Amino acid sequence: MAVRYQHIADDLRRRITSGAWIPGERLPAESALAALHKVSTPTLRNALDVLAGEGLLEKRHGVGNFVRHPFQRITYTNDRRAPDRRPLDDAELQVNVSASPREARGDLMSLLQVVAGTPLTEYVYLSHLGDAPYSLARVYVPRHVAYFSMPDQGRSPWGDDIEDRLAAAGVRTVATVERVTARRPTSEEADTLRLNARTAVLAVERTSTDAKGRVLAAALLVLPGDRAEAVFTTQAFDAEQEGVR
Amino acid sequence: MAVRYQHIADDLRRRITSGAWIPGERLPAESALAALHKVSTPTLRNALDVLAGEGLLEKRHGVGNFVRHPFQRITYTNDRRAPDRRPLDDAELQVNVSASPREARGDLMSLLQVVAGTPLTEYVYLSHLGDAPYSLARVYVPRHVAYFSMPDQGRSPWGDDIEDRLAAAGVRTVATVERVTARRPTSEEADTLRLNARTAVLAVERTSTDAKGRVLAAALLVLPGDRAEAVFTTQAFDAEQEGVR
DNA sequence: GAGTGGTCTAGACCACGAG
DNA sequence: TCGTGGTCTAGACCACTCA
Numbered sequence: 001m002a003v004r005y006q007h008i009a010d011d012l013r014r015r016i017t018s019g020a021w022i023p024g025e026r027l028p029a030e031s032a033l034a035a036l037h038k039v040s041t042p043t044l045r046n047a048l049d050v051l052a053g054e055g056l057l058e059k060r061h062g063v064g065n066f067v068r069h070p071f072q073r074i075t076y077t078n079d080r081r082a083p084d085r086r087p088l089d090d091a092e093l094q095v096n097v098s099a100s101p102r103e104a105r106g107d108l109m110s111l112l113q114v115v116a117g118t119p120l121t122e123y124v125y126l127s128h129l130g131d132a133p134y135s136l137a138r139v140y141v142p143r144h145v146a147y148f149s150m151p152d153q154g155r156s157p158w159g160d161d162i163e164d165r166l167a168a169a170g171v172r173t174v175a176t177v178e179r180v181t182a183r184r185p186t187s188e189e190a191d192t193l194r195l196n197a198r199t200a201v202l203a204v205e206r207t208s209t210d211a212k213g214r215v216l217a218a219a220l221l222v223l224p225g226d227r228a229e230a231v232f233t234t235q236a237f238d239a240e241q242e243g244v245r
Numbered sequence: 246m247a248v249r250y251q252h253i254a255d256d257l258r259r260r261i262t263s264g265a266w267i268p269g270e271r272l273p274a275e276s277a278l279a280a281l282h283k284v285s286t287p288t289l290r291n292a293l294d295v296l297a298g299e300g301l302l303e304k305r306h307g308v309g310n311f312v313r314h315p316f317q318r319i320t321y322t323n324d325r326r327a328p329d330r331r332p333l334d335d336a337e338l339q340v341n342v343s344a345s346p347r348e349a350r351g352d353l354m355s356l357l358q359v360v361a362g363t364p365l366t367e368y369v370y371l372s373h374l375g376d377a378p379y380s381l382a383r384v385y386v387p388r389h390v391a392y393f394s395m396p397d398q399g400r401s402p403w404g405d406d407i408e409d410r411l412a413a414a415g416v417r418t419v420a421t422v423e424r425v426t427a428r429r430p431t432s433e434e435a436d437t438l439r440l441n442a443r444t445a446v447l448a449v450e451r452t453s454t455d456a457k458g459r460v461l462a463a464a465l466l467v468l469p470g471d472r473a474e475a476v477f478t479t480q481a482f483d484a485e486q487e488g489v490r
Numbered sequence: 491g492a493g494t495g496g497t498c499t500a501g502a503c504c505a506c507g508a509g
Numbered sequence: 510t511c512g513t514g515g516t517c518t519a520g521a522c523c524a525c526t527c528a
Contacts, residue, residue, distance in 0.1 A: 176479045187248065236420065274495085
């Protein structure tokens with residue numbers, strides 16, 4: 001026996017991928033589906049959570065469960081020259097930014113390699129694609145590196161405008177390290193991204209350093225796991241190519 | 246009110262981070278903790294799932310819930326020269342490899358950019374750190390690119406030995422693309438990695454291409470989200486450095 | 491066999507969204 | 510107000526581990 005919700009998830013997935021339920025369509029109520037599969041509602045909801053985590057389903061509290069349209073996919077990439085770095089039409093993607101002063105503490109100290117109490121500026125980027133929240137990013141820049149009262153509005157959702165402004169100010173990034181983890185969202189993140197607390201998020205911790213290894217900026221990105229991916233392109237190192245020759 | 250399990254998770258987390266419960270220690274039974282917090286067992290288990298997803302807790306069926314030792318962390322990186330590319334002492338990390346013939350179908354076709362039925366070799370890497378499963382990787386190499394009856398044993402858990410053998414055979418990788426997503430494990434993955442089906446995994450889809458853009462090999466990595474991270478280091482492009490000068 | 495975690499039941503009650 | 514999904518209860522029963 002065991003894991004009935006997995007079998008139910010398989011059955012429901014088949015109905016979606018086979019086209020029996022088409023994108024945008026509302027599924028029967030959870031109570032009806034539970035009765036149909038002869039299970040209790042918690043068990044059926046467990047099956048729905050699986051599909052929601054796969055991005056096949058969109059749950060709307062008080063409204064219903066809907067088959068997701070397969071297009072909208074969030075792609076974060078390390079390639080600044082890539083055409084999809086700014087992922088979609090600016091008309092559709094709305095980016096809101098706010099700036100506020102902070103002092104380094106806890107994780108930010110090790111992330112930025114500064115001592116406690118160091119003055120920072122925190123930039124919070126929250127982007128929306130239509131009605132749906134899209135990404136959440138927090139960018140931190142030490143005051144002794146630079147200060148911008150307010151970044152450009154409506155640009156990259158990942159804080160690329162900060163990088164551009166740093167470059168314009170003569171502060172050159174020579175290396176970027178991106179640390180990626182998979183985890184459940186904090187309750188705040190789930191709230192702002194309107195996510196189910198059970199669906200995973202892709203968390204990216206990005207630090208930019210100059211030629212001396214000094215940290216210029218750090219960013220914490222949170223992307224919904226059910227519709228996001230991060231793509232990293234690496235060119236072969238010269239040393240490797242020549243080492244074999 | 247709402248979300249009691251989050252408050253319970255916060256309370257339990259405090260006990261761990263404050264040192265009231267030390268690494269390796271077994272927590273009271275779930276029924277006891279449920280009675281202590283005056284909630285039902287499913288609610289308490291929900292709180293424990295949160296902590297397990299954060300890597301603070303290790304659940305052992307039939308035995309108990311244990312505070313995790315904070316050291317063992319899995320780091321996957323794109324930097325082949327990094328010292329932690331082979332993450333730990335080979336003595337501790339055991340890597341098992343098996344090879345078997347396959348034919349391209351479904352996702353593998355687009356991943357390897359070959360037509361249906363193309364002969365491939367599948368190499369399955371399963372690594373253990375002590376008793377605990379560590380990583381699962383499946384590497385695919387088209388037969389028309391190369392064929393190795395069996396990769397080296399006890400080497401990298403990510404299939405780096407395949408890359409090395411390709412290089413030795415004169416097949417040069419010039420670019421690597423790694424696509425990272427956060428999702429729940431399939432039931433097979435949860436089984437082999439001995440994971441809770443609710444904890445997220447970090448999935449890495451890696452393709453290596455040569456100078457002509459031909460796909461040389463593709464790999465599917467699955468890492469437990471509660472103790473894994475992927476680190477990507479990007480050097481600034483020459484074009485960017487020179488463009489500003 | 492005793493004790494543990496894993497899954498499931500059959501509801502109850504609350505929060506949300508639309509008319 | 511009504512129907513929907515979200516959370517929780519107070520158990521039951523099964524699977525696993527170890528003495």
